[in-house]
Amino acid sequence: MRLILVGPPGAGKGTQATRLVAEHGIPQLSTGDMLRAAVAAGTPIGLEAKAVMDAGGLVSDEIVVGIIRDRIAEPDAQKGFILDGFPRTLAQAEALREMLAGKGIGLDAVIELRVDQSKLVSRIMNRAEETKAAGLPVRKDDDPEVFKQRLEAYNQDTAAVIPYYESNGLLTVIDGMQSIDAVTAAIADVLSKLDESVEVR
Known part of the structure; x- marks a missing residue:
């Protein structure tokens, strides 16, 4: 089961990913975490990323996709994974598709948690x-500005991948304003239909 969770910050992707990990035993892959792990492990792609970061540059899409390629080859990702961020x-969407196609696999679903941004x-x-x-410090991510x-x-960049996945027939939209x-x-319902389609094949 290879999934992408899409939605603006605060939509609840992290909460739902944690539940999916517990339910299905597949890892949640955060590009930031994978990048740090690859650098710490000193893998070839990690060393390449470290050199770019040490020089003050931005890590290229090619390097990030290479890190994902290495990560999904690990044993815990053999049953699938959840891509987050x-x-x-x-x-990046095109580069990911090409990398997965090179491995003879593809995504099973892209789930968008759609929310009312003004309410968010x-x-x-x-x-x-x-x-x-309550006299507590406000988390940086919770600072309104x-x-x-x-x-x-998100609206400038990531929202553009939604029509891309919709045109590929992979996108399912779920109302993220629900409890x-x-x-x-709702996500479990989407995934159960995926399981049925796999069985039919």
């Missing part, structure tokens, strides 16, 4: 106010 652009901003602002009122910037970046349990149930 990648692809962020159309170029209100929710984050309320959470920040409640945190402050930081959150708005992340939302803007956490309702979203989990």
